[in-house]
Amino acid sequence: MKKNLLLLTFSVLFALLLLEAALGFGTRAGVFPIKIPSYSLAAARTLQFSRDSNPDFGVWHEPNASTRHTLSCIDLIYRSNSYGARDVERALQSPRPRVLVLGDSMIEGFGVPDEHRLSNLLERDTGIEHLNFGVTGGFGTTQYYLLYKTLASRFSHAAVIIGLLPDNDFWDNDYEYGKQVYPDRYRPYLVGEYPSYRLVYHQSSLEQGASSGRAGWLGFAQRILSELTYSYNALAYFKQLVMIRLYPYLTQSHSERLEGFFTASGHPLDPSRPYSGYHDYRKDQLDLVKYTFEQIRQVAAGKHVIIVVLPTKADFQRYDPTAGTPLGAELERFAAAIGMGFVDLLPDMHRRIREWDGYFLPCDQHWSAEANAVAAALLRDELAPLYRDLTQ
Secondary structure: HHHHHHHHHHHHHHHHHHHHHHHHHHHOOOOOOOOOOOOOOHOOOOOOOOOEEEOOOOOEEEEOEEEEEEOOOOEEEEEOOOOOOOOOOOOOOOOOEEEEEEEEEHOHHHHHHHHOOOOHHHHHHOOOOOOOOOOOOOOOOHHHHHHHHOOHHHHOOOOOEEEEEEOOHHHOOOOOHHHOOOOOEEEEEEEEEOOOOEEEEEOHHHHOOOHHHOOOHHHHHHHHHHHHHHHHHHHHHHHHHHHHHHHHHHHHHHHHHHHHEOOOOOEOOOOOOOOOOOOOOOHHHHHHHHHEEEEEEEEHHEEEEEEEEEEOOHHHHHOOOOOOOOHHHHHHHHHHHHHOEEEEOHHHHHHHHHHHHHHHHOOOOEEHHHHHHHHHHHHHHOHHHHHHHOOO
């Protein structure tokens, strides 16, 4: 029995070593888009750069913090200012007009250096400060609104750019989705029907949320595994990927909810086609997004507010230039009706290039430096009257 146990232990360890080696080789070759371990105990002792730490909107960056982000095509240091934004230090008040930029990981600049992301390029080209309030970590328009209301609006500004990412913003707002995909996260949700929503928080306090709890011994153990093994990072990545990408289709198996998951075109989601938020949103999801934009406009109190829609690879694949998209048409009408600006980047970015791979990181689905540059050039032209007014 002792020999058998030793043999079993050796076999398991050998299998784990083989798995670790295979994952390491595949990750560095760009096959698996997972975090590369730093093999640093100092990194394991550092709390997450983005974690559920804000009582109003959940996930946010630690103030005056830094972290190293490593994938096969990424090796960057991110830094936050004293307010927790991944941005240079900004004064609360400025005598010159400024622009606030709200959004999720695409606006934050996931995987690209600060100088190559959209907000920095617009600041460079216009000479107008663009304060970046984007954040990675499951951040939807409900959180955009709460972040703007409680933090970003304290900074003097003349305009607000809202970066809507249809790929996940509809679902990041969805409470039923959140309970399944982020069951142990501290996150805010608006629940109800337009326009009568109530604000609820999943997990009653920050202390009960998983990201906040990672400050304890369990969190330290998780960070040790993350910084020392590919296996743990692969497990975490694929678990999250399966839930995020399959959830819209898995919900169709519940016949009592099937009708609620019809898309904008009036048909159920089709698993044979890639999910595109430009086409596959529900009416109640769009109603909630519109409501959060209305609330941002109300807090902005007469300032310019511009909705900018950001496409992903699936959106390019599904786009028909002759037909447009349901989302683009809906939001353009909505913005015009309530006096907001609107720019959909999909048509012009689609027109600029035949192959869209260059728009995305080779090891991830976020925008590359090239996509940020093209988007900045398009926005600079589209918003030229606004920038001209702000500089006069």
